[in-house]
Amino acid sequence: MGSINAPSDLGFSASSLPGKLFINNEYVDAKNVETLSVYNPKNGSLVSDKVPIAGADDVEAAVVAAEAAFPTWKAMSAIERREILLKFASLIEQHSHDLAELTRITLGAPFEAFGKFELGLAAETFRYNAGWIDKFAGEAYPQQDGFMRITRHEPLGVTAGIVPWNGPMGTVGLKASPALTTGNCFILKPSEKTPFAALALGHLIKQAGFPPGVFQVLSGAGETGALLARHMRIRKVSFTGSIATGKLIQKMAAESNLKRVTLELGGKSPAVVFDDCNLDNAVEWCVRAIGTNTGQVCFAASRVYIQEGILDKFTERYKAALEERAKAIGDPDKDETLMGPLVDEAQFRRVTGFIERGAQQGTLLTGGKRVGDKGFFIQPTVFTDVKQDAEIYRQEIFGPVSILNSFKTEEEVIKKANSTEYGLMAGVFTENINKAMRVASEFESGMVGVNCISLNFLNAPFGGSKQSGLGRECGRNALESFTEVKTVMVNLTY
């Protein structure tokens, strides 16, 4: 292993894009000759029409390499494995500008407002999980009837991560780092909309010291993901993306080899703002929660419920803050830009379609218009007076679009907040701790913020209830989800 401070070369940049699959620690041409095209959302220009699509033979080659690597990787000493993960974290950090740029050219997220955070998160996931390597212990039970019983957490073997475009490197970290920490081999499939940063990891994977076959990258679209989800020798798929795809993944997993599945899916997260809240704090969190990454965030607070006593004040402040944010919409390559474009034309059409139809479903308070005539920029948009059965009230829009609703009582707002099939994130804003804890326990949601919303921590479980997901990432939960518990029973009686 080289020193962590040794100069390292990413080997790729926006002008020299990665265009090969990374299998068995080598960059190789895909056997499948089809390719994907990707565009820059700031102006619609073609970035590349040569993104490889991994086909069945490519997936098979990666699985064979992973199977060969697994026995050595899982048997490697904890210290050695930890050093590789730590070195990889440092390499990500060292190349965060370049990796963020490789994401930005097809996602459109500015570095200062998003890329820096996302790459920091990716590096930190490897560091955080590296610390678990020699601490993720099993259990021993009291001796009974002359038998001793202990449990061991054993790696599953070949695992895969299928990730979305909105946080392409952060989601890699959330999946790859616990998988590798626990001794699994890991095959990454990035989104077809943001393939480059993931494909560029190859040299860093090698430099960090991962043995061949342990950490591989296959680009492609849904069909490549399906090949992984259906594969008979892949033992787990950790998926982040839409509910519709999540359901397909679970079906394919069940119909193939009953592989383990973790699903991190969509949201329509409610923020509940009581009269007795700190208004500055509530406005700040709610605005950030719908503005970050142009609203393309799974746990964005897209439904805000405001108690009647502060409805006017909150609405005025929220509207003003979003209009202020709209002034910082612009070229994602500039540091001062707060909001870049939506990811692509399809997403632009989807979001503007919701906004156009929304005009019949509620009152447009602010925004709603395209910004500029090039690229896919859109104003932050807020609707009021939206009926509960309206499409914009019920469906995830995945853009900077929120709805404001008023309420009178705690009971009423809990009912409204829970009246959805989603259950990813919720937030309650009040200075009354008893009320905060009561409401927090009533939310049907995997995560709840008290006087905050739309945030997560690496050491606390992350994930959704109801149709927002299955299983949890982060903390010990992620390690458990990448291992099988084995019970060992020892007969002490003879």
Ligand code: NAD
């Ligand atoms: P998507 O479901 O379209 O795609 C996600 C990934 O699945 C991509 O890599 C895609 O290629 C792959 N895929 C598509 N069809 C597939 C198939 N049939 N079989 C296997 N793989 C397939 O989602 P998206 O548009 O990339 O992401 C947006 C969605 O992700 C939103 O709903 C958002 O809320 C959700 N999301 C959730 C979280 C979370 O942690 N809960 C985080 C980020 C995004």
